[in-house]
Amino acid sequence: MKDSFGREINYLRISLTDRCNLRCEYCMPEKGVNKLKHADILSFEDLYELTKAFVELGISKIRLTGGEPLIRLGAIDFISKISKLDGVRDIAMTSNGVLLKKYAKDLKDAGLNRINISLDTLNEAKYEKITRGGSLNNVLEGIKAAREVGLTPIKINTVLIGGFNADEIPELVNLTLKEDIDIRFIELMPIGEAAEYDLNRFIPNSLVLEKVKGLKKVHNEDISSPATYYKLPNAKGRVGLINPITCKFCSNCNRVRLTSTGRLKLCLHSNREIDLKKSLENGEDIKEVIRKAILTKEEEHYLEDEKYISRNMNQIGG
Numbered sequence: 001m002k003d004s005f006g007r008e009i010n011y012l013r014i015s016l017t018d019r020c021n022l023r024c025e026y027c028m029p030e031k032g033v034n035k036l037k038h039a040d041i042l043s044f045e046d047l048y049e050l051t052k053a054f055v056e057l058g059i060s061k062i063r064l065t066g067g068e069p070l071i072r073l074g075a076i077d078f079i080s081k082i083s084k085l086d087g088v089r090d091i092a093m094t095s096n097g098v099l100l101k102k103y104a105k106d107l108k109d110a111g112l113n114r115i116n117i118s119l120d121t122l123n124e125a126k127y128e129k130i131t132r133g134g135s136l137n138n139v140l141e142g143i144k145a146a147r148e149v150g151l152t153p154i155k156i157n158t159v160l161i162g163g164f165n166a167d168e169i170p171e172l173v174n175l176t177l178k179e180d181i182d183i184r185f186i187e188l189m190p191i192g193e194a195a196e197y198d199l200n201r202f203i204p205n206s207l208v209l210e211k212v213k214g215l216k217k218v219h220n221e222d223i224s225s226p227a228t229y230y231k232l233p234n235a236k237g238r239v240g241l242i243n244p245i246t247c248k249f250c251s252n253c254n255r256v257r258l259t260s261t262g263r264l265k266l267c268l269h270s271n272r273e274i275d276l277k278k279s280l281e282n283g284e285d286i287k288e289v290i291r292k293a294i295l296t297k298e299e300e301h302y303l304e305d306e307k308y309i310s311r312n313m314n315q316i317g318g
């Protein structure tokens with residue numbers, strides 16, 4: 001399925017829930033989010049209908065995210081069902097890893113191919129602080145379990161936050177020396193709780209290249225990936241830099257997003273949404289609705305004009 005700029009759209013990111021078992025300071029309010037009414041969230045039946053339509057239109061890669069996708073009951077059965085759809089080549093997940101030790105094997109058996117785990121620090125006390133109560137050990141055990149069952153390649157996502165984790169860059173990069181793990185540094189975006197942050201908390205991830213000498217750029221076959229990859233000599237894993245603020249990767253964008261409330265977001269940095277839940281309820285030809293919507297996908301994002309995205313990251317899924 002092509003958009004009006006000739007880009008092949010083959011990647012769907014589905015947010016299974018906007019709720020989470022952590023409260024990362026930059027993402028969620030301390031008290032959590034207002035509980036959505038059951039009727040406002042897409043049921044798994046509707047999610048399956050929509051996913052099937054997307055796949056029939058050419059989506060081959062699906063990522064489940066959230067909030068925390070592993071807290072939505074039924075997520076594993078859903079993976080099992082969508083993995084059987086003709087045309088699905090890759091199912092991935094973005095998770096905080098807290099429940100991964102418990103679910104890694106079931107996820108793999110259901111058809112999940114790989115997982116990205118969010119981890120902003122390797123220090124227990126700092127982890128507890130930034131997540132407002134999380135335990136680093138749960139995540140480390142989750143990463144181990146994911147590796148053991150073959151949910152690979154494992155990617156670790158680290159949001160760089162001024163005054164919090166810049167000092168840990170070398171230690172985080174060194175994780176790639178012995179393990180076949182990619183670590184990706186993501187620039188903090190002025191979304192959600194971070195919209196109110198002081199400027200000094202937003203640091204460019206070129207700092208990684210300044211702090212770790214010897215990183216060499218490596219070729220990335222996936223041209224739609226927002227990451228530029230580097231490697232240390234003899235390292236097993238790669239170091240990725242994702243610069244949603246200082247750099248644009250719109251010309252190769254192949255993705256669209258579906259929120260847990262059934263809204264289609266064609267661009268992460270736009271507030272425009274298309275209500276697919278309503279279209280389903282109205283019995284509209286959902287494939288036609290999606291096809292038409294894709295043709296309105298934005299050419300690129302204009303962070304300067306639309307600086308404040310009204311949804312928080314836990315609703316969009318990153």
Ligand code: SAM
Pocket residue numbers: 020026027065066067068069094095096116117118157158159186187188189190191192194313314315316317318
């Ligand atoms: N709960 C899961 C997790 O943490 O991996 C999935 C959802 S979370 C919203 C997805 C990603 O968005 C995480 O890696 C998180 O660190 C990132 N994120 C949240 N708020 C952000 C912000 N303001 N700027 C940049 N990344 C952000």
Ligand code: SF4
Pocket residue numbers: 020021022023024027028066067068096118313314
């Ligand atoms: Fe939850 Fe992920 Fe947001 Fe942290 S970043 S609060 S784990 S949704």
